[in-house]
Amino acid sequence: MLAHVAKALRRHLSFRRVVGLYRRGLSRKIFAECNGIVRYGPFAGMHWLDNPRRGRSEQGVILLGLYEQEVIENLVKAPEHFRVFVDVGAADGYYAVGLLHSGRVDRSVAFETVSEFREGIARLATENNVSEKITILGTAADSFVDVLRAQKVVPHETMLLMDIEGAEFKVLTDEVFAFLKDSLIVVETHAHIFADPQGEIDRLIENASKTHRVTAWYPGPRNPWAIKELDSYAEIDRWILCSEGRFEVQQWLRFDPL
Numbered sequence: 001m002l003a004h005v006a007k008a009l010r011r012h013l014s015f016r017r018v019v020g021l022y023r024r025g026l027s028r029k030i031f032a033e034c035n036g037i038v039r040y041g042p043f044a045g046m047h048w049l050d051n052p053r054r055g056r057s058e059q060g061v062i063l064l065g066l067y068e069q070e071v072i073e074n075l076v077k078a079p080e081h082f083r084v085f086v087d088v089g090a091a092d093g094y095y096a097v098g099l100l101h102s103g104r105v106d107r108s109v110a111f112e113t114v115s116e117f118r119e120g121i122a123r124l125a126t127e128n129n130v131s132e133k134i135t136i137l138g139t140a141a142d143s144f145v146d147v148l149r150a151q152k153v154v155p156h157e158t159m160l161l162m163d164i165e166g167a168e169f170k171v172l173t174d175e176v177f178a179f180l181k182d183s184l185i186v187v188e189t190h191a192h193i194f195a196d197p198q199g200e201i202d203r204l205i206e207n208a209s210k211t212h213r214v215t216a217w218y219p220g221p222r223n224p225w226a227i228k229e230l231d232s233y234a235e236i237d238r239w240i241l242c243s244e245g246r247f248e249v250q251q252w253l254r255f256d257p258l
Contacts, residue, residue, distance in 0.1 A: 020057065023240050027060035030229070030241065039229060040065025042076045043098035047127045051092060051120055060241045062094065064229065066222050067244060071095075071186060074254055075159060076104050078184050082159040086148070087111065088140045088171070089164035093121035100130040105159075107133050109151050111140040140164070140171055145179045156182035166190040169200050174207055177255075181211035185255040192248050204253070212255035219250065 031050065038046045048063060050056070061067045075085075075095070083106045087096040090110035099105045108130075112118045118136050125131040135151060160183055162168050168187050177185075189204075191197035205214050224230050224238035233241070 019240070020245060023060070023243060023245060024057040026233075026237055026241055027057055030060040030063055031056075033229060034063045036063070038063050038065060038098075040227065041069070042072055042102045042104065043094075046098055046101045047124075049092075049120065049124050049127065057245055061244055064224075064227055064241065066224075066242055067094070068219075069222070070217055070220055071161070071188075071252065072098075074186055075099065075161065076102070078159050081157060082184055083107070084109070084153060084158040086153060086158055086160040088160065088162040089113075090121055090136075091117055091163070093117075093124045095161055096121060096134060097124045097128055097130060100125075100133050101128045107135075109135045109137065109148075109153065111137050113139045144171055145175055148179065155180050159184040159186070161186045163188040166193045169194075169204055172204060172207060174210075177208045177211045182257050184257070185212065187253045187255070189251045189253055191251070201251075201253075208255050211258060213258060215254045215256070217252050217254070219244075 031048075036048050036050060038044050038048060044065065048059065050059075058067065072095075076099075085096065085099050085105040085108045087093075087108060087110045090096050090112040093110060096108040096110040100108050110118075110121055112121060118138070121134070121136050122131065125134045125136075137147065137151075140147070158180070160180060162172070162185070164171065168189065169191075172185075172187070185208075187204075189201060191200040194200045208214060222242040224242055227238075230238050230241070
């Protein structure tokens, strides 16, 4: 019985790997056909880098404007007075640069632990002519509030996005929520890596309860049939290009000031 289960698991993992490689190939094709330029959504017109370390499998879904549409919508449609963007776990700079390129914000402060990624963010900002509007910093640590103050971040002008692979439950303390009591906060949660996922979520919401109200969402539908660049693509390829390649169904939390 165990041997049968192990064999089935190997087949499943092999299938996911093959699909992942095929998705990467489709994404590379889209990158070439779109000349590395985002074609749809609020970030349309932004130049995207061909980064071999990160993001080649995501190039298709990004350039077609399908990537994390709900997140973009929540940020772009936030109240207009949020003109400063703080990106914690900025990775390749998609949001920090994209929101500047679109004109939605006037300034971005990006926190990213990996030095190579920070260099990539700087290149992306230069490529899109917004390098003078972005500040790129390292890890958001215990002194997070002090760093925000040092950067002259004004909470009532600020919206913050956090995607730090589970460390959000450590960084978003009572002190941080209190300082950002007038800010909009959007968090990609990674509670699935903990023994008590719902307990982690509940504690995070409790930490925020004195200053923020919370809304949760999961990824929604996509429509690849509305994208003319995919007219010549097979149906299955269109759906594969909609995928963000995640192993877990991600939950997002939005914290609005009370």
